[in-house]
Structure formats: structure tokens, C-alpha cells
Amino acid sequence: MSATVNRLVEEFKRLSDEEKREMIEKLEAEEFYRQVLQYSLRDWDYAKDDAYNDLFKPLG
Numbered sequence: 001m002s003a004t005v006n007r008l009v010e011e012f013k014r015l016s017d018e019e020k021r022e023m024i025e026k027l028e029a030e031e032f033y034r035q036v037l038q039y040s041l042r043d044w045d046y047a048k049d050d051a052y053n054d055l056f057k058p059l060g
Helices: 003-014 017-056
Strands: none
């Protein structure tokens, strides 16, 4: 492991159980919102492609 990872692991070990729980909950929430954003952007791309095809496919 890199020095940064080792330092973070050591810092995490020093936290109280409550602080560890709060940090884990925060990281899980951040991951959840990252996934929601990723899927929203993917769905936007699909919707954009569908709209483009609906508009220009009949012309071509």
C-alpha cells in the first residue's frame, strides 16, 4: 500500500466507533449520489439520442 493509504488507515483506526460510523455513512452517501449522478447522465445521453433520432430520422 502507498504511504497515503497507510496514513489514512492509521488515522481511521484512531477514530472512536461513533466517528467511524459517521465517516462510513458519509462515504456511503457520497458513493450513492455519485452513482445517481452517473446514471442520470447516462439516461440524459439516451434521451438526447432518442430525441435526435425522433427529430432527424424521418428526414433522412
